Amino acid sequence: MNKIDLRPYLEGRGLRRSLRRERVAEVFLNQKGHLTAEELLALVRRRDKKIGLATVYRTLKLLTDCGLAVERKFNRPVSTFEPLFPGRHHDHLICLGCGAIVEFENPSIEALQEEVALKHRFTASHHVLDLYGYCRKCRPKVSGSGKKP
Amino acid sequence: MNKIDLRPYLEGRGLRRSLRRERVAEVFLNQKGHLTAEELLALVRRRDKKIGLATVYRTLKLLTDCGLAVERKFNRPVSTFEPLFPGRHHDHLICLGCGAIVEFENPSIEALQEEVALKHRFTASHHVLDLYGYCRKCRPKVSGSGKKP
DNA sequence: TTTAGTGCAAACTCTTTGCAGCTAA
DNA sequence: TTAGCTGCAAAGAGTTTGCACTAAA
Numbered sequence: 385m386n387k388i389d390l391r392p393y394l395e396g397r398g399l400r401r402s403l404r405r406e407r408v409a410e411v412f413l414n415q416k417g418h419l420t421a422e423e424l425l426a427l428v429r430r431r432d433k434k435i436g437l438a439t440v441y442r443t444l445k446l447l448t449d450c451g452l453a454v455e456r457k458f459n460r461p462v463s464t465f466e467p468l469f470p471g472r473h474h475d476h477l478i479c480l481g482c483g484a485i486v487e488f489e490n491p492s493i494e495a496l497q498e499e500v501a502l503k504h505r506f507t508a509s510h511h512v513l514d515l516y517g518y519c520r521k522c523r524p525k526v527s528g529s530g531k532k533p
Numbered sequence: 534m535n536k537i538d539l540r541p542y543l544e545g546r547g548l549r550r551s552l553r554r555e556r557v558a559e560v561f562l563n564q565k566g567h568l569t570a571e572e573l574l575a576l577v578r579r580r581d582k583k584i585g586l587a588t589v590y591r592t593l594k595l596l597t598d599c600g601l602a603v604e605r606k607f608n609r610p611v612s613t614f615e616p617l618f619p620g621r622h623h624d625h626l627i628c629l630g631c632g633a634i635v636e637f638e639n640p641s642i643e644a645l646q647e648e649v650a651l652k653h654r655f656t657a658s659h660h661v662l663d664l665y666g667y668c669r670k671c672r673p674k675v676s677g678s679g680k681k682p
Numbered sequence: 683t684t685t686a687g688t689g690c691a692a693a694c695t696c697t698t699t700g701c702a703g704c705t706a707a
Numbered sequence: 708t709t710a711g712c713t714g715c716a717a718a719g720a721g722t723t724t725g726c727a728c729t730a731a732a
Binding site: 490 | 608626628639641645649654655657661664666
């Protein structure tokens, strides 16, 4: 169980610890997926029937401010949140057919990105790399043309 | 003036040409920025006072379906649209300070991405690479440490 | 006792859609 | 003449916020 102590993040902001906030954070930080606020709500409700959507949003915002989460909008209107662990990073392959999300890591790409930032005199903070396409199952049938893969 | 003929995209879809649609497409395809629907509406209204927001959205959707535009959601709730020209592609450096967007191209990164997709048996369609950071002017001052500007 | 946290519902923002009239084919 | 296109306004979807109550410090 990935127990993260929120206290250092709360202190200095005049924030209190609260049962519900800790619960949301715990459930969120202990999964690897890409959750929407609604999905996270459903997970937390297994343990706490009365928790509301607003609290989930508020906690996700807090975690994002603390650098413990990232908010992503893939190709849909809903935001997807993902836990962020220092030093670890991955990018995404997104299937335009079935919506599957595959994570990957590629140090060579990371290095090149660093180079690009440097060349433009940017202090790199983070990045987002999404490769969209079709997974093997969803590969569209090309009619007529003998288009090569 | 970058005049693109929409006919090949309209035919076969049972769609008609229309003055307003052509106008929206023309204005959109002849700028390089990253426009929201509202911003595009304002631009088009300079020439056509009566055009509505819905038409702009509908046309942007059409262009996106045709592969002539991409919809992006940087870190805000509004969608940003950008014209897409076949064979040309660039990525973005986004300054977290002033919001400046710098475009760059890097064939080595592109090649590596292709490799990644292949390795995961994805048919790559397009990708999104955003590098977030601080430009030279906005580089944050780190208090306490003697970090040089 | 003070003030932050919470659920609920209303408000907000962005985008899509239904409809009646307009227009290309 | 037929069916797609349009503006308008209303509806939707996702997220934020105001408020009265609860609970941490």
